[in-house]
Amino acid sequence: MKFIDPAKMKRLIALFGNKFFLVTVAFVVWMIFFDKNDLLSRYEYHQQVEKLKQERDFYEKETNKVTKDLDELTSNPRKLEKFAREKYLMKKDNEDVFVVVKEKGNKE
Structure with a gap:
């Protein structure tokens, strides 16, 4: 079983804690699934x-x-x-x- 390097884990947590990253992810999810012009439509x-x-x-x-x-x-x-x-x-x-x-x- 492989373990994740603690330094990589801290960078990953910092990335998910970044408000710009979270806003970008929320925007992309909104545009893909919830907007009136979503991908399915x-x-x-x-x-x-x-x-x-x-x-x-x-x-x-x-x-x-x-x-x-x-x-x-x-x-x-x-x-x-x-x-x-x-x-x-x-x-x-x-x-x-x-x-x-x-x-x-x-x-x-």
Whole structure:
């Protein structure tokens, strides 16, 4: 078993008895654990910001896709007809429309 040198022990006690050291330690503990911007809150804010950035990127991609589709639909009548047939099941008077739906459980 090792014993601590008495000179080192006295320096350690003097360090913990120093009011500047104690105030600094109290300040650091307060900032890390008890302040409204403590480490846990900062981590949660960081996670929330990252999630919001991902959502922003997703919605920007979707907006660009919808804008492109809108431009195509307004400039090309064939695309407009195709869109109306696929999305809204519209048809001409002399046509019949058959909708084929695949079952989710069937993997063919």
